[in-house]
Amino acid sequence: MSRRGRLRVLLGAAPGVGKTFAMLEEGRRLQAEGIDVVIAVVETHGRRATAALTENLPSVPRARVTHRGVALEEMDLHAVLARRPAVALVDELAHTNAAGSVNDKRWQDVQELLASGIDVISTVNIQHVESLHDVVEQITGAPQRETVPDNFLRSADQIELVDLAPQALRDRLSTGLVYPAERIDAALSNYFRLGNLTALRELALIWLADEVDQALNGYRKAHGIDSTWEARERVVVALTGGPEGETLLRRGARIAARSAGGELVAVHVTSQDGLKSADPGALAQQRALVEKLNGAYHQVVGEDIPTALVEFARSVNATQLVLGASRRGRFASALTGPGIGATVVRESGDIDVHMVNHAAAGRRMTLPPLTGALSLKRRILGLSLALIAGPILTGALFLTRSDDSITTDVLSFQLLVVIVALVGGFWPALFAAVLSGITLDFLFIEPLFTVHIHEPHHLLALVLYVVIAGLVSFIVDRAARYTRAARRSAAEAELIQTIAGSVLRGESAIQALVDRTREAFHLSGVRLLAGEDVLARSGEPLADNRHTVITIIDDVVLELHGTDLAASERRLLAVVTAQLQAALEHEHLERAAKEMEPIAASDRVRGALLSALSHDLRRPLAAAAAAVGGLKTAGAEMAAADREELLDTADESLTALSALVTDLLDVSRLQAGAISINDIPTDPGGAVAAALDELDLGPGDVTLALNHEDVLARADPVLLQRVIVNLLTNALRYSPAGVPVHISTSTFADALEIRIIDRGPGIPQEKRQEMFLPFQRLGDTDNTTGLGLGLALSRGFVEAMHGTLTPEVTPAGGLTMVISLAAIVAKQATEQETP
Numbered sequence: 001m002s003r004r005g006r007l008r009v010l011l012g013a014a015p016g017v018g019k020t021f022a023m024l025e026e027g028r029r030l031q032a033e034g035i036d037v038v039i040a041v042v043e044t045h046g047r048r049a050t051a052a053l054t055e056n057l058p059s060v061p062r063a064r065v066t067h068r069g070v071a072l073e074e075m076d077l078h079a080v081l082a083r084r085p086a087v088a089l090v091d092e093l094a095h096t097n098a099a100g101s102v103n104d105k106r107w108q109d110v111q112e113l114l115a116s117g118i119d120v121i122s123t124v125n126i127q128h129v130e131s132l133h134d135v136v137e138q139i140t141g142a143p144q145r146e147t148v149p150d151n152f153l154r155s156a157d158q159i160e161l162v163d164l165a166p167q168a169l170r171d172r173l174s175t176g177l178v179y180p181a182e183r184i185d186a187a188l189s190n191y192f193r194l195g196n197l198t199a200l201r202e203l204a205l206i207w208l209a210d211e212v213d214q215a216l217n218g219y220r221k222a223h224g225i226d227s228t229w230e231a232r233e234r235v236v237v238a239l240t241g242g243p244e245g246e247t248l249l250r251r252g253a254r255i256a257a258r259s260a261g262g263e264l265v266a267v268h269v270t271s272q273d274g275l276k277s278a279d280p281g282a283l284a285q286q287r288a289l290v291e292k293l294n295g296a297y298h299q300v301v302g303e304d305i306p307t308a309l310v311e312f313a314r315s316v317n318a319t320q321l322v323l324g325a326s327r328r329g330r331f332a333s334a335l336t337g338p339g340i341g342a343t344v345v346r347e348s349g350d351i352d353v354h355m356v357n358h359a360a361a362g363r364r365m366t367l368p369p370l371t372g373a374l375s376l377k378r379r380i381l382g383l384s385l386a387l388i389a390g391p392i393l394t395g396a397l398f399l400t401r402s403d404d405s406i407t408t409d410v411l412s413f414q415l416l417v418v419i420v421a422l423v424g425g426f427w428p429a430l431f432a433a434v435l436s437g438i439t440l441d442f443l444f445i446e447p448l449f450t451v452h453i454h455e456p457h458h459l460l461a462l463v464l465y466v467v468i469a470g471l472v473s474f475i476v477d478r479a480a481r482y483t484r485a486a487r488r489s490a491a492e493a494e495l496i497q498t499i500a501g502s503v504l505r506g507e508s509a510i511q512a513l514v515d516r517t518r519e520a521f522h523l524s525g526v527r528l529l530a531g532e533d534v535l536a537r538s539g540e541p542l543a544d545n546r547h548t549v550i551t552i553i554d555d556v557v558l559e560l561h562g563t564d565l566a567a568s569e570r571r572l573l574a575v576v577t578a579q580l581q582a583a584l585e586h587e588h589l590e591r592a593a594k595e596m597e598p599i600a601a602s603d604r605v606r607g608a609l610l611s612a613l614s615h616d617l618r619r620p621l622a623a624a625a626a627a628v629g630g631l632k633t634a635g636a637e638m639a640a641a642d643r644e645e646l647l648d649t650a651d652e653s654l655t656a657l658s659a660l661v662t663d664l665l666d667v668s669r670l671q672a673g674a675i676s677i678n679d680i681p682t683d684p685g686g687a688v689a690a691a692l693d694e695l696d697l698g699p700g701d702v703t704l705a706l707n708h709e710d711v712l713a714r715a716d717p718v719l720l721q722r723v724i725v726n727l728l729t730n731a732l733r734y735s736p737a738g739v740p741v742h743i744s745t746s747t748f749a750d751a752l753e754i755r756i757i758d759r760g761p762g763i764p765q766e767k768r769q770e771m772f773l774p775f776q777r778l779g780d781t782d783n784t785t786g787l788g789l790g791l792a793l794s795r796g797f798v799e800a801m802h803g804t805l806t807p808e809v810t811p812a813g814g815l816t817m818v819i820s821l822a823a824i825v826a827k828q829a830t831e832q833e834t835p
Helices: 019-032 048-053 076-082 106-115 130-139 150-154 166-175 181-189 194-222 245-257 280-292 303-317 330-336 342-348 376-401 406-424 427-441 456-504 509-520 565-639 640-672 684-695 717-734 792-799 826-833
Strands: 007-010 037-041 063-067 070-074 085-089 119-125 157-161 235-239 262-272 296-299 320-324 352-356 525-530 535-538 547-553 556-559 680-683 703-704 711-715 741-748 753-756 804-809 815-825
Touching: 007 019, 007 194, 019 048, 019 085, 019 741, 037 342, 048 427, 063 076, 070 106, 076 106, 076 456, 085 106, 130 194, 166 181, 166 194, 194 826, 235 245, 235 303, 245 320, 245 826, 262 303, 280 296, 280 565, 296 303, 296 427, 296 753, 303 342, 320 342, 320 703, 342 352, 376 427, 406 427, 427 456, 427 711, 509 535, 509 556, 525 684, 535 547, 547 565, 547 711, 547 741, 547 826, 556 565, 565 640, 640 703, 680 717, 684 703, 684 711, 684 717, 684 741, 684 753, 711 717, 711 753, 717 741, 717 753, 717 792, 792 804
Parallel strands: 007 119, 007 157, 037 085, 085 119, 235 262, 235 320, 262 296, 320 352, 703 741
Antiparallel strands: 063 070, 525 535, 525 556, 547 556, 680 711, 711 815, 741 753, 753 815, 804 815
16 A cells, blocks of 8 residues: 655745745755655746746646636646656645536645645645634635635644735735736735734634644644643633632632743533532633633533543643642541542642632531521421321331331331431431431330330441431432522523523613513512612512612622522522623723723824924924015015015915914814814715815826725715825825826725825835824925825824724835725615604
């Protein structure tokens, strides 16, 4: 049997990072070492540097496939198999073959090459990984129709990341090294946005790190390695749902923070029947704390808790395990054997175990409580049964007593003890056992009518009565606890499901929680109060105002009007209060963010205004003062031409000052609230036309490509016009003579973009943020360039309209200013405006 070929995959975050280039370089290196390398298929996409690397590398001619009258070229799988090279270079692993090819997908072709013993080097982008399809679409807004299954990709013998910084990739794209010139603008403004590339790069790094982690675990499993390899510190914290959970989590977080890259993992083990006692409210709060500590929360099922904990810790390659000290006292430990902590320490092997002390540790041994899982009604019934059935049974047995009936008498009383235990639990059963023992000794054992134990086995019988009663009542009590726990769990699940369904149907989370609380606990009314203010209410309070108060956060309380809740119901209520706390915090954050929006917008405009003020006032004042001073000094002796020039300078400067003061007054009225931002659906084409009219520009000065169709921008039309005027003025100022400025509009996802493109000298990368400081101009020396609002105010106005203003490199040289605003379809805008 021939060996299977090895697969090496070059993974990239996006097109253009250099995967094909790296693959061809590796092919040339292998060829230089005397290895038979052949190009099975390579897509150069017209890139000269990539095409140059294909020279001197043998290639297999492509197969021609005709589909719907169109001739297409695909990799000739049969020819490559017949050629049988040592290494085949196969580009674009996720490619879909043309109809009529041997396989539907190129990765299936690669499978056949590997099966025949041919090594393959291939390339793929992270957006083509099947499991990441929806994530990539959410990031980029572009669906991916060609994907590679994760299991095939992870089966590769070697996966390498070909990495390139996002801005470096955009620079490559801008200079035409990735796509032809006609596709550059669209690519930069859509898929190749800086944020998109950054997110895709992070996604690729995370996926590859996860692949390395799985490969490490696979190696350890294949070689039977149970010990942990401390590639990085992983601290697992075991949570029981008890009050010590927060202490353990914070201790675990501190341990994880001591080493770079340390991870915090919390785990809660539930029994297979799902009935192990745990406080769901406490677990919900502890899970929220895990998220705040940047950890991961897991819940596993296992009957043997120590074994489940150790197995989980090994599965995540944990280095340290944090447990709380046992709550049981020494006497209880002596009776029941070693606890969870001691067992985990014994089975943990090379995982370090931290036993953390806490307030609930080492409680003293106590008797069973008078109140247990059984209801009061059942306990009274059990006691009544002992008091009524005991005398009746005694009378019946005494009347039929004989010398040989003692065995029957003992078993009858024992049956009575068991029945009482089944009905009433421990204390009634204990009472029945003691009463039965005394009765047997008094009426059935010689000497009669005395309570005196002559034989040791009679004392042993009485002890056995008590032990049997205790064991049976323990089983009954435990079964009752499990039943109530199951009912409680079902109620909790139903309540949470109902709440989640209400929120998904569009109801307010807080109101839905309040409504479901009243319904779940059969209350007459529920109110959520913040001081004297009612945040939410359901039902009506009782006339006598009897209620229970539960504190949620700070001064926010939940009033429950109706019957007092039992302890088991309060456990269920803890789940609701934890959800209410999270909903209130979320609402508070949303409200704070909305309150900050107008303040932030105002600050942006004010900051831009003040930063521009010192610059714009200085130059025209100095020019006007110098011109007037020159006229005053020269007097009548000045030549007419010089006088005219000075007068023009003074007039120009004073006109500029007048325009600036007008702008400042407008902005001041805006800040004072006298002028408000009209955030309405606006046609960007109208704003562009108004700006062209204001600047008196024609087709020779500006070319247009308005492609926003029926989509409108949510903006202030007056402010938008002023921003376009200013940007257009700057673009015209620096464009070469005879080269028009280009204005285009387009839509992407939920944004509408206006692009003002010039072919001037452009702005170096390191100065692109400085250009938004006070009127930074190239050649800022004359008085003819105009003042306007400047780029600083332009950005302030755009951000006040909840948009962005960003500079980009124009392909083939120049600067592109991109105004991005929220988009709205014209039909929707009309429906919103119609009362």
